[in-house]
Amino acid sequence: MSAPAKLPPFDAGDPLGIDDLLDPEELAVRDTVRTWAADRVLPHIAEWYESGELPGIRELARELGSLGALGMTLDGYGCAGASAVQYGLACLELEAADSGIRSLVSVQGSLAMYAIHTYGSEEQKQRWLPSMAAGETIGCFGLTEPDIGSDPAAMRTHAKKDGGDWVLNGRKMWITNGSVAGVAVVWARTDEGIRGFAVPTDTPGFSAPEIKHKWSLRASVTSELVMDDVRLPADALLPGATGLKAPLGCLSHARYGIVWGAMGAARSSFEAALEYARSREQFGRPIGGFQLTQAKLADMALELHKGILLAHHLGRRLDAGRLRPEQVSFGKLNNVREAIDICRTARTILGANGISLEYPVMRHAGNLESVLTYEGTVEMHQLVLGKALTGLDAFR
Known part of the structure; x- marks a missing residue:
């Protein structure tokens, strides 16, 4: 018998080895957006959030355009023509910085640009899309x-x-x-x-x-x-x-990005809680060594990475042309709901520090309350799935 293969070390940041599912180009997109967000958003986001402003939004839009993040999955007219999974990874990294930044990109690309690209005339596409892809027009x-x-x-x-x-x-x-x-x-x-x-x-x-x-x-x-x-x-x-089919088609495209983005907010909150649990000492040792804290962290990790796997699966289906609107509802309903729960649990691990803008947790939790509602409330997605499961329409 041959010797068993040596297992890779356990990675707390990727406990299921989901990165193994990504190709080098997908990893490069993810890392590029993560680096941009770390340099341009994270140093300032607490101040922006506290002041209720997004200063320099036009400059940020142009920078996002230079990354190819605007209208990312669209073809031609200066758009990147990226895959759905690449776009999803970008949304995850942007929302790990802040939901407001991901919303800027989602509305620009998945709603406004997508509507013009899908339903517009050639003249409209030529007029608007190149400058929107570059971030010169919002x-x-x-x-x-x-x-x-x-x-x-x-x-x-x-x-x-x-x-x-x-x-x-x-x-x-x-x-x-x-x-x-x-x-x-x-x-x-x-x-x-x-x-x-x-x-x-x-x-x-x-x-x-x-x-x-x-x-x-x-x-x-x-x-x-x-x-x-x-x-x-x-x-x-x-x-x-x-008819309504047109705007609803745009919303479905944008909701797909939320499926990924919500997991970015959840990941940021989980990472903050994990780091805090390793370093915060009570009763003479780090709180991460106590059973109840470990149970919280284990449950958070389960839902976080299950949600990322769900997003990945839906992305592959979208790239294959097989993603149904009901499946997008499945993803948004689950991932936003679980992301909020992760943020709330992370806040309990951080205790009083969890409400401080020195940490990202309460900011993400507050943002996700909007994400839970926009582009389809919980109730609407439940009814979409209910109709798909039963064949009976409860909307009317």
Whole structure:
């Protein structure tokens, strides 16, 4: 008999050896984004979060563009044409820094750019996508309204034809990037059904007041979109976007990134708790040596790496063209929920220090409360899965 192969050492950062599933290009993408986030975000994020600002967002966008992180999975027009797994790894690393940074990238690429790339005319693609991929133009995505969230079919924003133009009126709410965007993809009710428009934000009648006093996603730009008789030429209409299927397709693409991103926030909180447990001493020894603390760490590691495996599996399915929207709901529902629980458990290990911005835990926990709600609440994803499992529609 041959001697058994020598096992690799146990890696607390990758206890299941998930890195073995990644090819060199995927690892390079992950490491590049991780290094950028460590250099450009982590030294400042506590200050940005405390002040409720994201200073230098335009510069950050250009840097992310130079990394190929904007519209990352799209082909042509200056986009990277990366795989879904590569994009997911980037989302994980960005959200390990802060959910607000990942949201900037998700809204730019998976919502605004994806909508133009998928449903826009060739002229619209040429006009907007190259500068958006470079981070020179920031985009936003206007679907949610002040009184309309989970039921977008009830939207009140409307567009009416006036000669050869469209006239757009309405309000959108909780719009990431809104106040700094150069183009807004806005969904509106028309006589032809729900349609999408690429709206230059310097169009008369368009404004985007920033929303303040947030206790979550504080290091991000969140705005209301106000449209008062915004007159648009006919070519502002996204010709391929008809009905709710179009914006929901964009949301599914963005939710996929959240499946990965939530695990980044969870990983950051877990790592903080693990390091703290090894060094914090009580009763004469590190608290990591006590059974209850070890049980917490073991349970956190289980859910963290199960979530990463789930994200990886969904990414491979997306790359193979086999990922269903219900499976994206599966991933978002599980991973965001488990990420919040990991953050809360990490906070208990850090004790009172867990509420300090010297550590990332409470910041991630606060951010994830928004991530839990946006792009589909828990209840909506439960009902999506419930319908898929039973064949019965509980929405209506």
